[in-house]
Amino acid sequence: MIPALGVKGLKVSIRTDDGVARVLDDVGLTLERGRILGVVGESGCGKSTLIRAIMGILPKGASVEGGEIWFEGENLLAFSEKELNTSVRSSRIGFIPQDPLLSLNPVFKVGAQLLEVMRWHAAGTRRDHIARLVMLLKRLQVPDPENALERYLHQFSGGQRQRLLIAAALSCAPGLVIADEPTTALDVTTQHQILGLLRELVGEFGLSLMFVTHDFGVVAELCDDLCVIYAGQTVEQGTVESVLQAPSHPYTRALLACHPDRATSFVGIPGMVPSPLARPAGCLFAARCADVQVGCLAARPPQGIAPSGAEVRCVQFA
């Protein structure tokens, strides 16, 4: 079967005043249809840039230097800005952002904003659109859905706002949904409820979901597959079950050790993500790796298959 989303060897760099930042440097992932893929990595690893590259909305000075992005069998990098805007965004790929307050516009009624998107990207009449929004809001357990459309963003609580944005992402019935840390700002109970709803909606609407987070707890709760990104590179990819049971890459192991549910002592990974302006030769994680060997510093390690079945970028499995 053709995957919902396939990224291969993606390279993105951004020209800045301080030089060229190689923000993405060989990112690869596969999201099979109907599944939930968690994309994990520390802050600054390039997760948001990956999403921007998929949506075709890179920041100023950024360009795709190599690689491929396949969406339902079509090469997304060959789409023009106009084609993306008229026939991909919202209608085929829905997006759930991290911060609702920075997303929907505070000066317009929520309903007016969602309906405008649907006018361009959803089939049917305005009446159908309102009905679909009300249905989605009801499904997402937003109280008083009809009235919610007439209100402004600041009149909702944090959890309600996130539900509105999920409804917005699903409003035009896309097949793929991409979420950028949508539950990071929420308290644990609300986060738990929203993850539960997302899981149900993926099944109900036959969605494929790419869920970006830096929280392994969320991955374990929600996702089927897992892709670990470090400093703009995919370092480990496999099913959640196999990776969590037997993490292969030293970075994955270090991240898991940091997670409060698992950690014996609450310590972060020592050191920092290397700056995209000056990436070292050799393995990008070598400077922070507990198992570093001499060979790690010479050249970038190739992808290999670990005993767990995961694809891993480490000399141990080359």
Add this chain to the structure above:
Amino acid sequence: MARFVLRRCGLVLPSLLGLLIITFLLIHAVPSDPAAAMAGDAATPEQIARIRAQYGLDQPMWRQFLVYIAKVVQLDFGESAFSHRPVALDIFQRLPATLELTFCSLVLSIGLGVPLGVVSALKHNAWPDYLLRIFSVMGIAVAAFWFAIMLQLLFAMNLAWLPLRGDLSSTMTRPPAITHFLVLDAVLAGRWDVFGDALRHLVLPSITLGLGGLATIVRFTRAGVLDTLQQDFVFYERAMGYRRMRLIWVFILRNSVTATVTQIGLLFGGLIAGAVVVESIFDWPGIGSYTVNAILTGDKQVMLAVTLLVGAIYAGVNILVDVVHGMLDPRLMDRA
């Protein structure tokens, strides 16, 4: 909304009173004898004393002030020592000319400034942006009187496209003064010749008066749009597939316009101050030239009344700015 406006008005009254006290003190600190000035050169000391008593000028200052306030409350601003007409009547007849002029300048600065600012921001660091930035620095730095004279030399004297001064050609008969707004009166009287002539007279003074504001609005709109474009919600809106023009003109502008509206409120003070210069150069029969005359002839009643008027207009415009802000951004109203 009504409560919000009322409370703002309540806050304005004490400021206006303070303004009046300070002006009153300043004007009375200048050593001059208004009674002697009013009586004229040939007056006897008895005549002067009589006038002094008649106008209450022999009373202590605080008493004079109270009497003045009591009259102001009834909209009686006294009589001009120069024209011997009630100041309120003079202002009533001259204010429309100034309002016409400031309105045209404001329309010019906003109508041109906001789109140019948007272009400047969207062409960020390309030649249109550089050109507009040079222009806006010049527009703020250039002195109004110099610019006015250059315009007069070029468009009135050399090319003879536009009239040099005044609000109406001397060959025209004025339409009956119904609103005292010349352009409106011309329309009401169906005098299209007067209407066209009055508009032609408005062009050069409006450009002169509007230049500073235009430059400021270009700069602020540019900064506002650039700031907004950087924000994450623009990424979100693009990711949602909004139409590009819609994105630029409505979403971005509506968020940047808050800054521009504030700026317009501040500009208004500058416009009224600028009107003093512009009206003098273009011989415009408004409040600005009236004020210059009053200062030159030491006409105290007029100075006091004009100060109060300008203060009240300024305060009124700022209340209006707050109301517009509230309509643009409902969060502010909730807070108020």
